[in-house]
Amino acid sequence: MLEKDKIHVGDCRQVLSDHILFPGGTVDLVITSPPYADRRMHSYGGVKPAAFTDWFIPISGELYRVLKPRGSLVLNMKENVKNGERQTYVIELILAMRKQGWIWTEEYCWYKKNSYPGKWPNRFRDSWERCLHFTKRRDFRMYQDAVKVPIGDWATKRFRSMSEKDFIRSMSATSSKFGRRVANWANKRKVFPHNVVVFESEHYYEPSTMIHFATECKNRNHSACFPIELPTWFIKLFTKKGDTVLDPFIGVGTTAVAANALDRHFIGIEISPAYAKEAYRNIRAMKKRTK
Amino acid sequence: MLEKDKIHVGDCRQVLSDHILFPGGTVDLVITSPPYADRRMHSYGGVKPAAFTDWFIPISGELYRVLKPRGSLVLNMKENVKNGERQTYVIELILAMRKQGWIWTEEYCWYKKNSYPGKWPNRFRDSWERCLHFTKRRDFRMYQDAVKVPIGDWATKRFRSMSEKDFIRSMSATSSKFGRRVANWANKRKVFPHNVVVFESEHYYEPSTMIHFATECKNRNHSACFPIELPTWFIKLFTKKGDTVLDPFIGVGTTAVAANALDRHFIGIEISPAYAKEAYRNIRAMKKRTK
DNA sequence: GTTCCGCATGAATCGATAG
C-alpha cells in the first residue's frame, strides 16, 4: 500500500522498485531535481557524466510505472560545464527517456536571477535551468487557472506615464512598502503565464516585471537546490487538492513542504538520513506556522 | 576573395561551398536563425524534422571551414511542437555538430517577454528560444565589457524606500518617460550580464529600425524573425569594429543592419530574391537615418 | 514596529599547481 506523507530513507533505485510500497499508477505528479553528474559523489557513488543516463534510466522507468496515466513528471536540471563546454548528458537523457515511452511535452525555463556569481573569460553566469516536463499521455491533467499571474502590462503603462518630477519626488521619499502596494493593485486582473518561470523578491527593479515571490533557496542551515516557489508552481499546475506528489530526491524536503501547504499528499525518498530528518523538521515548522 | 557588405542570392548550401567566394578562416562571427523544420517548406524544399540534422550538417560544416579559429557561431533556434510534443531535432543537431568538431560552449536563453499570443490546454505560450553558442577553440574571442548592464540592485533599494503616498501620487500623474530616467541613473554602475538575454523593447516581431520589414514579417510569415537587439548583442559580445559577420539565412537583413550600425562588415546569404532586395532596402534606410 | 547598513554565502567555473 502506498504510504503517504512520509519520507523513505534509502536509495531511490531500491526504494522505488518495491512494488508493494509503490504500486503502479498511483502518483499524480513527480517533481524532483536529480543529483547532477559529478555532485553528491559521497551519497550516490559519484555518477560520472558519461554514465548519467544509464544511471537515471532505471529510475525514470520506475517513475513511469508509479505515475498515473494522466500524471506529469517534472525534472529540474542543468548540465554543468566541463573543459569549457556544456556537457550533453541532459539532452541525451531526453532522447533516452523518449525511447522509454515518455512524451517530452515541454521544456520550461526557470530564470534564476540570483545565480551563482563569478567571472570567466569565456562565459557569463549561468542564470537559467531546464524544467523538463514529461508525460505518459497527450491528455495529461493541467490546471492552468491555478497559476494565473497579475497582468504585467498594467504597471508598464502606468510607469511610463509617470512624470519626471513625480519620479524624483518619489525617489527621495522614505517610508512604507512599495512592492506590496503594487502587488495588491495588480491582483485585479490576471492572465496566463508562459513557459519561462521567474521568481522574484517582492521588490522590483523593472516596472514591467510583475511576478513576485521570494527567491529564498536557503533554509536556515541546509541549502535547497530550488526555492519552494518552484515545486509550488508546478504542484498547482499539475495537481489538485488531495493528489499525491512524489520527489525521489527530496533533500531537505522543499517539495514536501510545498505539497503540504497546498493540501496535497507527499512522498519523499532521501538517501541521507540527516537530510530526511531535516525534511521532517521543515515540514513541522511549516505546519506550525500555518496553524 | 571574400566580398564584404554584400548579400548573395542563392541557397547557402551552394553559395558557401564556393571556396573562392568564401575562403576558409575569414569570418569572425556567424549568427543566424535557420529555417525551422516544417517552415519555409517552399523555399528550402521542405525539410522534414527527421531530416533536419542531415540537411543542416553540411551547412554547419562549411560554416566551420569559413570561421576564424577564434570565432563564434550563434544559432537561434527553438524546436516546435508536433503532436503535443517538443521535437528533438535541435538537441540532435547539438550532438551531431559536436561530432563534427564544434565545441558546444554555451546555450544562451533568449527570454521573449512579448511572445506570440495563443492558448492551448496542454501548454503555455512559448516565451523563450535557444541561442546555441558553438566555437572551434576554447580560447575564442569574447568582449564582455561591450555588453555590461546597469546594476539591478540600485533600483531595488531605491524603490524599497518609496512612500505609499508618493507612490499613489506618482501613479496618477501622466507625462514624460519613466524608463529613461531610471536608465540614466542606473548607468552609474555596471555589472556583467548573464546567459539569459532579455530585451526591453516592445516590438519583437517588428523591430523599430526595420521600416520595410514590419509589414513583410506579418504578411508573409517570415520564420527568421529576431529583433535587431539580438544580433546586436552577440555582435558586440563576439566581435570588434572592422570584423566580419556572416548570416547564411539573412532574410530581410536584420543581421546586416545590426552589423553595419556597429561598424562591422556583413555577409549575407538569402535564397529569396525578394527578401534580399528588402534587406538592401533596410540597410539603406538605416544608413540614411544614422547620417 | 520599521528601516537601513554591512556582511556572509551560494547545485559555479577557470587556471594553475600538485600527484
Add this chain to the structure above:
DNA sequence: ACTATCGATTCATGCGGAA
C-alpha cells in the same frame, strides 16, 4: 597525459545588529 585540489572571481539575497 590525466585527475584532484585550491584560490580567485562575482553579485543577489537573507540575516543580524543598529538607528
